[in-house]
Amino acid sequence: MYDVIIIGAGISGTTLARELSRYKLKVMVLEKEYDVATEATMANSAIIHSGHDPKPGTLKAKFNILGNRMYQKMSEELDIPYLPCGGMVVATTKEEQDNLLLLYKRGLENGLLPEEITFLSREDILVRETNISDMVMSGLDLPTTAVTFPWEAAIANLENAMDNGVELLLETEVTSISKTDSFIVNTNHGAFKSKVVVNASGVYADIVNNMFQPTEFTIRARRGEYYVLDKDVYEINSVIYPVPSTKGKGVIITPQFHGNVLIGPTSKFVDIKDISRTTPQGLEYIKNLAKRSVKNIPYHKVIRSFAGGRATSSTGDFVINDINKTGFINIGGIESPGLTAAPAIAVYVTENLVAKHVELVKNENYNPRRRKVLRISELSQDELSTLVKKDSSFGKIICRCEKITEGEVIDSINRNCGARSIVGVKNRVRAGAGRCQGGFCQTEVIRILSRELKVDKMNVNYQKEGSYILKSRTKGE
Ligand SMILES: Cc1cc2nc3c(=O)[nH]c(=O)nc-3n(C[C@H](O)[C@H](O)[C@H](O)COP(=O)(O)OP(=O)(O)OC[C@H]3O[C@@H](n4cnc5c(N)ncnc54)[C@H](O)[C@@H]3O)c2cc1C
Structure with missing residues (x-):
């Protein structure tokens, strides 16, 4: 039995997962896609808005201002640009x-x-x-x-949450939800029991909400x-x-x-x-x-x-509620400024909604810091030489446009919430994000993914399961 199941691993679900990991709770994140942060959190303006624009008195205005004030500290703790x-x-x-x-x-x-x-x-x-x-x-x-890197923010939040005990199941789509004593969340990978369910499913939030109890909001x-x-x-x-x-x-x-x-x-x-x-x-x-x-x-x-795609709600505002105090909590209609607001929404939902259903006991082992990401672009020549002496893979440039080394790609794979695909590597360390858009480094990234994940090169995915980009072998091996 879980204390909290979060549906959706965009910035709303991942910041909440990290916030909940401050407490002794059994938490699971269910994400239908092959990786985290693949939908709205992947494609937006990346701006941490000041809060000048939302209509006064709305949840958007309240959480925009609060979230903006939290971002710098969160970025330092999680080593996010x-x-x-x-x-x-x-x-x-x-x-x-x-x-x-x-x-x-x-x-x-x-x-x-x-x-x-x-x-x-x-x-x-x-x-x-x-x-x-x-x-x-x-x-x-x-x-x-300010400006952040939205998907890196989501990945870092979830990695830190997992370091602190949260579980993640990818390629797991929630298909129906019911409640007797506790919630039963049915997915394509079986059913899970939980005391609280949080719906953070982006443009699908109305569909997931209606799986439990139809209410008045719709999403476009x-x-x-x-x-x-x-x-x-x-x-x-x-x-x-x-x-x-x-x-x-x-x-x-x-x-x-x-x-x-x-x-x-x-x-x-x-x-x-x-x-x-x-x-x-x-x-x-x-x-x-x-x-x-x-x-x-x-x-x-x-x-x-x-x-x-923005998840625009029929209410004109974020939809953040605990339906009939059942423990089914919506974080829906999270269009702009949702990226900015996410850490503040996570605190509010934890302390005001989740706390009504499960006891929040501090997790003494909670570590707010993510293991630092080794970016050779941030090292001095001396630091780089020392690193390369210890591990020569940090001396081998894989992506020439962005100057990313093999060591950095390996590290992006071997972390909690690590990369499993070519796009997964690009989203974590920018190999393939530069001028040539992966034209030169893709074959190298395939080689490293194949070795680290122990899968045949032919079966390395571009983005989703089955999205192989190698078609056939040319010269034997
Ligand atoms: C064009 C554009 C520009 C924007 N610009 C900004 C900006 O500059 N600043 C700002 O603050 N905000 C901005 N936003 C808003 C911001 O991007 C979003 O508010 C935020 O990313 C929403 O995050 P989310 O986690 O709620 O949703 P998403 O990132 O969409 O995540 C929802 C997740 O739920 C998963 N899911 C859905 N259904 C299921 C299911 N049945 N089972 C399991 N998983 C499921 C999805 O696969 C997805 O990963 C912009 C948005 C857009 C689209």
Whole structure:
């Protein structure tokens, strides 16, 4: 019997798993996919929003501000990339300038301190951003805005939770849920009993909720498409937001931790099966809107485009509740700013909802720190030489674009919640995330995965079970 079963290993489920691991609880995470963080947590803007935008009084506003204040500490403890670059909202018309004033009041009402939201003149903006468009008239400064690596944040949270005793079952899809004395959670890999069930299943949250008890909310997928620019080809120092509209935050220009720049997203309701498609219309729309905020974007330096799906709830807000106090807890409708809000939602759900059903006794062995990730790019020449003398695999570059060594790839596989596929390696250590998008390193990654996981090279997966990329042998072995 589990104390808590969490359905879904996106940022909502993984931050909750880590929070629960502070206590002596038997916790299991069930994830239908081959790896964690493959859905909304994989494809978003990666921004730790300041909290200037959500409607005051909503759960989005409350948990955005609280989550933003938790991210830096969490990133240090879990060794997750964190770029405290700040952000600014830029106005390009008189009407947008008037809306900046409303946004300013909204930010203060949501709980931003006066020094966390201030006005900028065009001259102030030009001092910071040389690529700002000629249309920009003035702006709002949001210094607490930051950028993370969303899937790495989820992976690190779950790895740390597992280090502290949480269990994970991948490729395990919840198919039905019932309750007598306790919950019975049925999956394609058998049934599990639990005192509490948490539904953190993203765009499927209404379907999973209805497996237990139909209630009033529904979820629609709202797709966002993006361009990714190669690293170090475009200078942008802070997150540049347009003035938000009823459709959302608009097309944002976002610097990334490793020097790339994201441009997007769009906003369109779509069928769940169409979430990850990019479209010529969507990408054209991004170009047309981005040029209002910034100029000289080198689109010939785009290395990829992608799309993700927001889980938009019919309630217009996050759905966080304990249905009829049964112990079936929803963390649903977690669209933006869900990445930012996740650690704060995890604390709230643990202390206010889960605590009503199981006793929270401190886990004295809880360690908030994840074992440090060895990134050779962060080492001095002396440190690197010492490491290579101890383990020569850290001297062998596998991914030339991102300068990732064999040692780093091996480490990404041999951790709790480790990589099991080519994309899994890319998401953990960036081998394949650079300019050539894996063209050179993929065969090396296959070789290492095959050896470390003890599977034939022909059976190494690209992303999901059965997604083999080698078709047949050419020269014997
Ligand atoms: C385009 C876009 C831009 C965004 N930008 C930002 C941003 O800049 N900042 C920000 O704060 N937020 C942003 N967000 C929001 C943020 O990405 C999401 O709020 C967050 O990732 C949601 O995480 P989640 O864990 O709730 O859902 P998901 O990451 O979708 O995870 C749900 C998991 O549940 C699993 N699952 C579903 N059904 C089942 C089942 N039956 N059995 C087992 N497992 C199941 C899925 O496989 C999935 O892994 C953005 C979102 C999008 C799409």
